[in-house]
Amino acid sequence: MTSRAMSPMQAAGRRMRLVPRAPTMAAQCTARRWVATSKPKPYAMSSTPPPPRSTTTTTTAARPAAAAARTPIPAVSGEPLPDAPPATLSPAAASSNSSSSSSSSSSSMGYEDAAATLSSENGAGSGGGAPIDWTRSYHGLGTLAFPPEAAAILQARLDPDDIEVKPDGIIYLPEIKYRRILNTAFGPGGWGLAPRGQLMVQDRMVTREYALVVHGRFVAQARGEQQYFSEDGVSTAAEGCKSNALMRCCKDLGIASELWDPRYIRKFMKEHATQVWVEHVTTKKKKQIWLRKDDEVRYPFKKS
Template structure:
């Protein structure tokens, strides 16, 4: 009887020593598998990863803990980064820059707002007036426009087609080096649609303006939204000096005197008469005709 008791005591002591040894191993090694296997119930770890109120599950199981430690010892120490997986569970195939949870939480990306990380172009004025552009860009932006490119509206307003503003920006900054960013939602006042845009060039805020466009039915809203964008672009480009002559009263008067003419024309359907402007090299478009 004494021999049996001594044997059981030695066996229990050996199991306890082995348990403490395995605990020291698992506490010094990062093994995601062990973390997933062990959960805590009433302050003590249990195997299975789920909480329970059963009294039997709250008792500490040395056998299960030893089995988990043996599994870890047989596979060898593997950190989450060595396996190419961060603690956040996102795999990095190159195993160089593991993505951490705090990095994702600190990101300002929101697809609904249209910005990424710290570039909140819907609200920021980043880069405004920090330095002039290089001389090559300035020469392109402020170059005098050719008189052959200028158009005139029937009411006598001189303008440069918006596509030519885009071409000038592309020559100055390159395609992709500039863009228009919405600064708010569309607004409707009667039959006029408007929206505010900001012009950004080479990552710098340049100007902000509200574009507007008239529409006549819901089927033309898509076209009206494009008109808003183009109108805002023209207004923003004034701050870059593009086609600045068109806002110079002296230039406008001289251009009209040399290249334009105002005449009485008749509406082909209504029969009404009206004085309208045109270029001397152009004719009036339908429904207006000169009789």
């Protein structure tokens, strides 16, 4: 019985024959697998060239023929245009105009020119410069006199009918009439009161300092005062304090200067005032009060 066992030589020869086949079979399997999975997609091939892209056509309005025939503008030469010839007047008209203008403005031109120069030097004009702090500034104090027209209005004599008399015998000019005189002399808006400090509220009295400013110039300064009797009347007393300061500032301008003249006061009281006995309506107390001769006794008094 023959043995099926292979000899060493037969086994080695068989191994040599089988080794080359394994890579070939693996390559063939790999090739088949690659061909099966990466089959190219069919593409339509055409030999005709692609059609041209369609472009959108915009309809533009045709320019007029006149625009095409526009004449070019010449370059600027840089030379300024000549000034217009001045208007010529006849000798008679020129002399009359010069004489009338010189006579009408001779008294006021000096004040206007000096005021304009003062404001431009100190930056008080509208052209620029820092605003003036009227709480501390004395800008324009004593630099220039007012024109004669304004001075005549300020220093005019008082009409006796405008003067009032208090029951204690003190004569005064109502505050509104001070304002009317200032408006007549300088025009509405040409003057103003600038506070120089805070309102000081004391025991039953308020005080505050004010400056009178005319045409952008410091003119006068005074402290006004006014009594009050309850806390609700402080605001009203503050307005009365301002009016009192205005009256005192007007003394420097010569307004109602007669009211501080003792001789004028005695003469006025003798001619226009009288002293009468009256009785208080509530307390029934009698006393003497002063009033104008053309005035009547008012509440809370009655003539006894």
